[in-house]
Amino acid sequence: MSKVGFVGLGVMGNGMAQNLIKSGQDVMVYDVRPEACDAAVGLGAERAGSLEDMAGCDPVLVMVNTADQASSVISALSKAVDSAKGLTVAIMSTIEPQELRKLAGQYKAKGIDVIDAPVSGGPVLANAGQLSIMAGGTESQVDKVRPALEPMSKAVFHVGDAGQGLAMKLVNNVITIANMTLVPAALKVGLEAGLNLKKMVEVIKASAGNNFVIENWEMALLVMDIMIGNEASKQNQLKINEKDIRAFISLAKEMGIDSGAGAGVLSMVLSDDQADKALLDKFKAAMA
Structure with missing residues (x-):
């Protein structure tokens, strides 16, 4: 070679x-x-x-x-x-x-x-x-x-x-980004309600809400540390997420599909309810 x-x-x-x-x-x-x-x-x-x-x-x-x-x-x-x-x-x-x-x-x-x-x-x-x-x-x-x-x-x-690998990636990404956005937001509410973070992760792993982020929670924390550990990294990651979801919506339109699900994930990505360093620090402290 x-x-x-x-x-x-x-x-x-x-x-x-x-x-x-x-x-x-x-x-x-x-x-x-x-x-x-x-x-x-x-x-x-x-x-x-x-x-x-x-x-x-x-x-x-x-x-x-x-x-x-x-x-x-x-x-x-x-x-x-x-x-x-x-x-x-x-x-x-x-x-x-x-x-x-x-x-x-x-x-x-x-x-x-x-x-x-x-x-x-x-x-x-x-x-x-x-x-x-x-x-x-x-x-x-x-x-x-x-x-x-x-x-x-x-x-x-x-x-x-050619192009089908990217179509597959966009399908995978819309699911991944939805999970990476929703899981921290949901756990944040749980913490505010007085729930124990370790127990929440344990329960979700054994329940219908289980997903890759929860199943690999400790690794997910490491990934979040890289992606949102500071404001510059967070803003860069949000731009990437927005780009990828818009690409998924464009692919759906090309197929003649008006993807409400894609629009919903985009709305989550553009909302103020995003994980940040402060929330990540709370997660780390709760897992210590």
């Missing part, structure tokens, strides 16, 4: 890239913030001076925040890639399926196969190499990138053609 390129070493991408390196693969990394690559380079990755330097890698994994950023990455690669040799780019970010399909069509003639491979699990599981990955593309395209995906995941699911 040739050198693997990895673009975007943020909260999620850093752990993903490090697990790829630890698996023994030859990896080149790039981030607009050069210091974000330091840990990966310390483990043996090669630091790319520019995105164009990655045109010799195959595949290139992209973990950025937006569709515009993903498009900019592919545009830069297209200027240096050898179209005769070709290149596969796996977009691991959460963007809209139609945006992925547009990129795939736009760069096909330039020898770049664009597929989607979004992830689920959050930064704790990214660091542990235990993400779920939902891949969309042809069987041969997914098989080509699978060796680069497996070191960072507990499972790689091939769910269909």
Whole structure:
């Protein structure tokens, strides 16, 4: 397997890239913030001076925040890639399926196969190499990138053609974000009513309200610490949640569905009833 390129070493991408390196693969990394690559380079990755330097890698994994950023990455690669040799780019970010399909069509003639491979699990599981990955593309395209995906995941699911991985991710995300928003809000009310937090978690685990957040409560606290442990992190996470839910609603509309459920989750995300550091500190104290 040739050198693997990895673009975007943020909260999620850093752990993903490090697990790829630890698996023994030859990896080149790039981030607009050069210091974000330091840990990966310390483990043996090669630091790319520019995105164009990655045109010799195959595949290139992209973990950025937006569709515009993903498009900019592919545009830069297209200027240096050898179209005769070709290149596969796996977009691991959460963007809209139609945006992925547009990129795939736009760069096909330039020898770049664009597929989607979004992830689920959050930064704790990214660091542990235990993400779920939902891949969309042809069987041969997914098989080509699978060796680069497996070191960072507990499972790689091939769910269909290009864009289908993102459709699956949006379905999963609307459920995840609903749980991550509703569970802290509900437990907050329980605390104010005088209930014991440990007992609430125990009871919910044994009851119909059980879900991934409650089932993995201690890990959920670690994830919340990363995502909402300070105001800047909280606001960034709320923007990401809003983006993802709006993408789900857009997908539903594309399918001819007016998703009241999606609108309801969006309303929760935009409400003032959000977990914050003060509530997180209460949870930690109650679990001590």
